Amino acid sequence: NPPYYVPLVELIPHPETDQAVMDRTRALMKEIGQSPVSLKREVDGFALNRIQYAIIAEAWRLIQDGVLPPEDVDTVVSKGLGPRYAFMGPWEVRHLNAAGIRDQMERSRHYVQRVLSTFGPIPDFSGQTLEQVDAAMCSRTPATPEALAERRRWRDARQ
Numbered sequence: 001n002p003p004y005y006v007p008l009v010e011l012i013p014h015p016e017t018d019q020a021v022m023d024r025t026r027a028l029m030k031e032i033g034q035s036p037v038s039l040k041r042e043v044d045g046f047a048l049n050r051i052q053y054a055i056i057a058e059a060w061r062l063i064q065d066g067v068l069p070p071e072d073v074d075t076v077v078s079k080g081l082g083p084r085y086a087f088m089g090p091w092e093v094r095h096l097n098a099a100g101i102r103d104q105m106e107r108s109r110h111y112v113q114r115v116l117s118t119f120g121p122i123p124d125f126s127g128q129t130l131e132q133v134d135a136a137m138c139s140r141t142p143a144t145p146e147a148l149a150e151r152r153r154w155r156d157a158r159q
Contacts, residue, residue, distance in 0.1 A: 002152075005159035007035040012042050055081075061120050064129040070136035 029036040098104035141151040
């Protein structure tokens with residue numbers, strides 16, 4: 001967010017949508033400078049939000065489990081994950097980190113599966129962890145309309 005700074009457009013067809021409509025819409029989005037992706041079917045939350053929510057859930061668990069404070073989670077994303085994926089997605093990054101994606105997945109799949117198996121249940125996003133995240137965020141930017149508006153202007157100027 002804000003959406004007007006994000007060039008991604010998720011095109012999601014209704015089951016009765018003619019493919020020609022999807023093709024024309026995709027072409028139009030490209031023509032006006034957007035970056036369309038075509039989902040094959042509707043999924044709850046859209047594609048971007050689903051990937052984002054997976055990151056948010058694990059970020060929450062890292063705070064909840066006492067592994068990292070909220071400020072350091074933000075640093076991991078803004079100074080690590082963000083730049084890593086700023087101009088290429090996870091598959092291309094992995095493809096280039098080895099002799100292709102097949103080689104990368106053969107080498108790392110067991111490690112990735114082991115790490116994924118340690119992920120906890122879906123967080124409830126409340127309680128002591130919420131208090132901790134709220135305190136960290138409010139120390140950076142107080143949750144007042146003025147302070148939030150100022151920080152949004154700062155963010156938007158960097159888009």
